[in-house]
Amino acid sequence: MVDENKKLVRKVAAKGISSERVLNAMAQVDRRHFVPDQYKRRIYDDNPLPIGAGQTISQPYIVAFMTEKLDVRNDDKVLEIGTGSGYQLAILSKLAASVYSVERSPELITQAKKNLEAADCRDVVIKEGDGYEGMPEVAPFDRIILTAAAVHIPPPLLNQLVPQGRMILPIGGVNEIQTLTLVKKYEDGKVTQKPLESVRFVPMTGRAQERRVN
Numbered sequence: 670m671v672d673e674n675k676k677l678v679r680k681v682a683a684k685g686i687s688s689e690r691v692l693n694a695m696a697q698v699d700r701r702h703f704v705p706d707q708y709k710r711r712i713y714d715d716n717p718l719p720i721g722a723g724q725t726i727s728q729p730y731i732v733a734f735m736t737e738k739l740d741v742r743n744d745d746k747v748l749e750i751g752t753g754s755g756y757q758l759a760i761l762s763k764l765a766a767s768v769y770s771v772e773r774s775p776e777l778i779t780q781a782k783k784n785l786e787a788a789d790c791r792d793v794v795i796k797e798g799d800g801y802e803g804m805p806e807v808a809p810f811d812r813i814i815l816t817a818a819a820v821h822i823p824p825p826l827l828n829q830l831v832p833q834g835r836m837i838l839p840i841g842g843v844n845e846i847q848t849l850t851l852v853k854k855y856e857d858g859k860v861t862q863k864p865l866e867s868v869r870f871v872p873m874t875g876r877a878q879e880r881r882v883n
Contacts, residue, residue: 674699677713677729684715686733690741694763695733700726702788703754722774724871726754727816731849731868735837738851738865739812741765746809748829750800750838751816751873755781759790761814768793769807771800773874799875803829810834817873818847822862832856839870 678695686692703726704712711718717725736757741747741764749758752772758781761768770793772778778795785793796804800815801823808829815826815838822838830836834854841847849865 673713674701677715680715681730681733684730686730686737688737690764691733691737691760694736694760695729697763698756698759698788698790700729700756703756703759703784720754720777721780722776724751724753724774724777724817726756727870732757732760734865735814735816735849736760736764739814739835739837741812745811746807747812747814748804748808748810748826749814749816750803750826752781752795753777753816755784755788755790755793757814757816758793758795759785759788762790762793765812769804769810770795771798771802771804773797773799800873801825801876805829812836813838815839815873816870818842818868818870819873822850822852823876827852827854827860830854832858837865839868843872 678692682692701712708718715729717728720726745765747761747765747768749770752770758770803826809831810829811831811834813826813830813836818839818841820842836852839847840850847868849868851863853861
């Protein structure tokens with residue numbers, strides 16, 4: 670199994686992921702702990718897979734790409750929106766000082782905690798709630814990552830991002846082309862958005878699907 674996971678990491682590297690820190694983190698987190706049993710023959714495919722509750726575990730290459738663009742440092746505090754299977758969270762836990770995650774589905778939270786324990790990734794905090802609101806009680810964050818698509822950048826998350834911080838998220842509706850977007854916040858309050866590539870993610874539910882920001 671370990672050899673198969675290493676092969677998967679090599680596939681990801683061959684697609685252009687060059688960060689040794691990201692590749693090493695992926696090598697430490699065996700994907701088999703995060704894929705449902707009915708898909709065990711496809712564990713090491715570089716494809717997304719269903720995990721229940723209408724959600725998916727992301728394609729390993731996209732996980733690596735988003736993590737690389739986020740540029741997580743050893744002393745960073747990171748917030749993830751959308752725990753899902755816990756796979757992205759586990760990889761982030763190998764890179765950052767502290768990692769927090771918000772998930773709406775109690776079913777997925779329960780499963781993610783089991784997955785993370787099986788993968789020996791215990792230093793994470795998962796909260797049930799609407800990811801649009803973030804986790805203000807422990808903000809601010811150096812890095813924020815969204816693993817579900819929103820139709821706009823949630824203002825509460827932008828407020829919880831430190832100056833010089835980064836956020837990465839897919840922007841777009843359910844039936845629209847979504848754009849993976851890198852957001853940077855500067856000391857003077859300026860915010861920039863850089864489109865990276867077209868993607869397809871499950872939609873973020875709750876307030877994130879409101880077309881207008883109130």
